[in-house]
Amino acid sequence: MPWLTVLTASGIAAAQVDSCTEEALATALLGGGTVTFGCSGTILLEQPLKIEADTVIDGSGQQVVLDGGGRVRIFEVQDATRLELRQLTLVNGFHAGADANPETGEAASDGMGGAVWVGDGGHLLVSECVFEGHQVRGGAGAGASVARLSAGGARGGAIHVGNGTLHIEDSVFSENQADGGDGGGQGLTPHETASGRGGAVYHDLGESRMVRTRFVNNRAQGSLLTEALVSPRNGSAYGGALYAGAADLLLDGCQFLSNRVNVGSAPRNTGAGEAAGGAVYIGAGPSEALIRESTFESNVCPGGRGWDLATEGRGGAIASLRSWQCRLSMFLSNRVEGGMSISAGAPGKGGAIWSAAPMAIEDCTFLDNSAVGVMGQGSMAVGDAPDGSEALGGAVFVEGATWIRGSAFARNQAVGGPGNSVPGFPNSGGGDGLGGAVFGAAPLAMWNCTLIGNEAFAGQPDAFLGQNPGNARGGAIHLAAGPFGGTNLTLVGNRVVATDAGGTVEGAGFHMMPDVTQASLINTILFGNEPGGDWVGTFETFRSNLTTAGLATDGVEPRLGTFGDYGGPTWTVSLLEGSPAIDAGESLSCPETDQRGVMRPVGAGCDLGAFEFTAPYLANTLVAERKADGRMQVVFAGEPDQDFVVETSTDLVEWRAASTNQVNAVGLLVFGEGRDSGQPGPTFLRVARP
Template sequence: MKNQQTIRWVLWILSVTAILLTAQVAKAATLNVDTNDPACSDITGTPYCTIQVAVNNTASSDVIEIAAGVYAENVTVADKSLTFIGENKDTTIIDGGHANSVLTVTSVTNLNINLEQLTLRNGTAAVGGGINMALGNLVLSDTDVSNNTVTHVGGIYVGSGSIELVDSSVVDNTATGTCGGVYIASGDLTLINSHIDDNTAAGGGGLYVINGALTLTESSVDDNTSSNIGGLYHAGGFLTMDHASVSNNQTTTSYGGMYHFSGDVNITDSTIDGNTAAGNMAGAYIESGTVTITNTSISQNNSVGTVGGYFQNTGNLTITGSTLDENTSQTGTVGALHHANGITTITDSTIDGNSATGIGAIYQQTGTLSITNSSVRDNQSSSTAGAIMSVGDLNVLNSTIENNHADGTAGAIYQTTGTFRLTNSLIANNTSDQHIGGMYVTGNFIGTNSTISGNTADDHIGGLYLISGGQLYNMTIVNNSADMDNDGIGDGGGVYAGAGVVTVSNSIIALNEDRGGESPDCAGNVTSGDYNLLGQDTGCTFTALANDQIGTGADPIDPEISNLFDNGGETFTHSLLDVSPAIDAGNPAGCFGDGGVTLTTDQRGYPRPSGSACDVGAYEVGDCGDGHLDYDEECDDGNGVNTDACTNMCLTATCGDGIVQTTVDECDDGNTVDGDGCDSACNEEAAVTPTPTPTPDPVDEPADTDTDTDPSTSPTDTGSTANSGGGCSLNTQALPTNYVGMIGMIWLFTITFIALRNRRHTPSNT
């Protein structure tokens, strides 16, 4: 009896739930609009002729389905949450006729408005030509808002709430005042696979978000135009860009691409390219926040004023795997990146081909700048620094600073205040029309395992100018030139020590040039830390220690190095030829860097020492078989196997070298001659056997005419039992899965039927 009561209660609860669910579903009605249907009317139950009449007959949360057609309307929704669904955005069009906003939503409470597969066009109003919504959450899916003209906010305006655009676009809208595309005064804006493009305004061509998160995913804010802030303005909140683009926007004053006022920023796999500003800040301007930029391009932005590419005022900045290329500040401070105050960390990135009046590529105004595994190339400045200016600590690791030019002070780097650490890096072929071809350093300089090569200055120092002194460990400073115009102004082709003392250890300073002849390799107060190779000491106060190799003007020492080449590692290096006096000429106790730290690798990251002592300079000659390719090796796989593609002599295996290459050669007799058993392709040749002369039989035997065939050996004999099982064969194929399932269902049905039948005939205890 208890079981029966339980069953009745369960059935009652399920019935009530079903009724409630049915009632809930019934609350949302679907109304149809079809202006092309001859039967359309204002009567409920028939398709409505206009969207407005349908709206008037809806309750909140209803759905209005709109057939294909052009609806010349200015629709108003008051205090209702509604969903509008068209057949297709290309065929279902609401045309405002430039009479008012295409869609106006009024409410004192938060509403939800959804638009799907529609086009809203040709609205004209004071605010919000396409959509004007005071309060609520707006979602557009596969919908276009276009060709609207207003005083403020050409496309979409939401006062407070949220906006989400999915597979939608806001394009070709115009505002004579603020914001051509999308504006939300308070709330979040989310774009997913959507586009805010080709809009025009006096301020903020693309979009405005005043207070809320801005998220762009696989979306674009491109080709917008404004007299101030061409692309987007984000006043406060978290900014996220993922596979997004803010590109080719332009402004007649400042901020061509984007302006972010406050809040953290995360930009991934995106582009901020081709923006222009007739004033300042063409690419991106970040006032404050912690910024992370990954796998992103900030390139080809062009400003007449201060910064071409990227400016950040405060907060830390991390750039990884990105490019800042070909940005231009025509008359302003910085070409690529200006960080006013904070920590900048750049890794695995390229900063190439930028130009400015002041600093060609990077200006770290205050704070610390660190560059790792990156390149800074082909940047130009008409005054201060071709590549980098840093006021504060500067760290350059495993990086290349190359082919930069300045008309003024420093071709590559100008560093003041703090400590500059150059490690495992290359400073090469930078030029200055005036003072220093390579680096001008007023802070404390610590150079380790690095190469300074081929830098030139018309007037003063070719390679490195150290005002306050510094330390050089395992450095190679070669082929730099001072006083290129030979006017007698300037000294120090390689290193010039200013007021401070420069201590040099285990380093090569040679083959540098001073056109006036005063001090080719070094000038000023340069002191030995031992185990150095100085090409010539002319014009230098260098005092040799016991293990230094010092040349003179009359008898300079040639370090016997190769040209700059890719010898492995992150940067190019000068390898030591096998006759170089720098080989094994370092400290036999080990290579030591700043603070006595043992250096276990060279500039390339290859082990050192490889011989009895470290090699002098930034390059360590390895042994054949160490797995590292050196200048005189064709290959080095480091495996000790002589029969693979690389021999134990570090030569590429070839046919004819006398070594049989596994899986490649059948033979190798040390030559490429055919006909000797191993041909010219190292394939075995078959032995040549002479054909014997036949001898006639003395007696002609009759030919055997017996054509009998042994049935036991004839494969075609029908009496043969070969390949026969001698009887029937057993088919062991398993039953199909569906048969097993069918049998299981039959058993389940049978058991259930029997149980119900038995229960029916069981006497009740009541």
């Protein structure tokens, strides 16, 4: 059942629009109430529709398109008023802020809500609607030798809610954009520029709930500044699809695909704006934020590239300034890039997630995300170009206390930026790639996680002198700060990759900076992480771990399976029968379940790594025969001299052990000679390892 509230307007009769025209719809909306349609068609608007009383607009059973024509906003909702939209398509809404006026000294204003603007204390509820092609643009700035006026910002390409309630379900937002206003022309005093926030949706305060909703190809754009004589700063960009300021936020079953932020930049005498949250930006505040069962794919956050100031790229998919949780979600092929100026680069942080506040990640998948540094940028006036920028955390950058459990990290990359290869700018070194999957700059705890095939790449130096290549550290995890606690992790096949000119490569599995303290690793598998070894750094506690070096010393194969779906919400690396990781763990430190949710321990002890081995069924052939006296006889074939347990069930759900024994030397065993249980219905049998 839909969770959206059904609005009623006491004493107001419902109205039906029988002619799909602007005049007919505006008339039906007078006084509020419920408005339905007896027609299908496109209604092209010449002016915004005013909502001055609680209103439901229901397009059920018809195909109704409301079109702003790229000229006007579609709905304006009065303060403390409620609007509900059902089964409508809204396209091409537009709102622009007023330009600055240097004669009166009036600053530019913001563009807000191309499709819907909601007044203070208002409520917007949306069900089964499409929002496509909406745009907001900030007013242009202006300046002169004695004054400067900022450009206007852009907030919510489709929807703007300042302080109120926003509930959205089963809807689509595509090709919407929020563009900060232009900085104006060149003058003796530089012009400031403004930010784009929320390419599709902006919500600052109140309650925000979005369920089963898709955000595709939305964009937040910081304003661009033309050349100036002094160094101002260009516009910032936050939340390519969604900007949630201090609003209480729930995203449930949503999809964010190919959204991005773009920071304003200009060729000379300017600094770059900030860039954060290719898809979603979560602002600071005490409110809760929860993301669950959602998908983030191919979202992008490039850092800022200015003349004299570069800014970091933060969070290819999500950037957060407050405490939040993420559960049962997938992050696929998201990307963050560093920034660059003529004097220094700025890193790209968190290919999927950048968080400056406490964060909890549970049962999530991070696949093919990347943090990428950019090339050093030179200037003849300055001389040597700066080094390529750093890449920190191919999937996740942790700047607030964080725990991660039950999650999979595969094929994520941190790629250091190259040095400048343009003639005339030698001595530009490569940037570092640190933490192919995770970069920890705050307390971090991880358990029941699989990290496989992640990579950190050193940046290439300039092509002329080939000096100062970047470094690659922590193919899976790089720790710049502690404490750190890792329990029952599986780190397999992660890499650190040097350049052709060399560079330091260390800790293909883990890398810890020398000043990291209070680090522990227990019940963990570290195998095949190379070059640079499974780890570099000092663990205060290092117990019951299986390592590449230890296996080589003992001459034992790890007996690990492939990375795949073995049940549970995320993929794992299985243990094969006979693995030295089976039953080798420290039980007191063992989590109650493995990464899949299988109860631990199975067998004599807890298994190492994120996967708890459960024996496959032993029987190759299982034959049941009723004897003449009514008794049942079961014969099965299996491996000789193997222990087994026969289990019985009447419903194929609950099983109980009926007998434990051992297959004989020739591989056959006869079980039975007992009478029927007397319970109604059939009795099912299976044979498994104990």
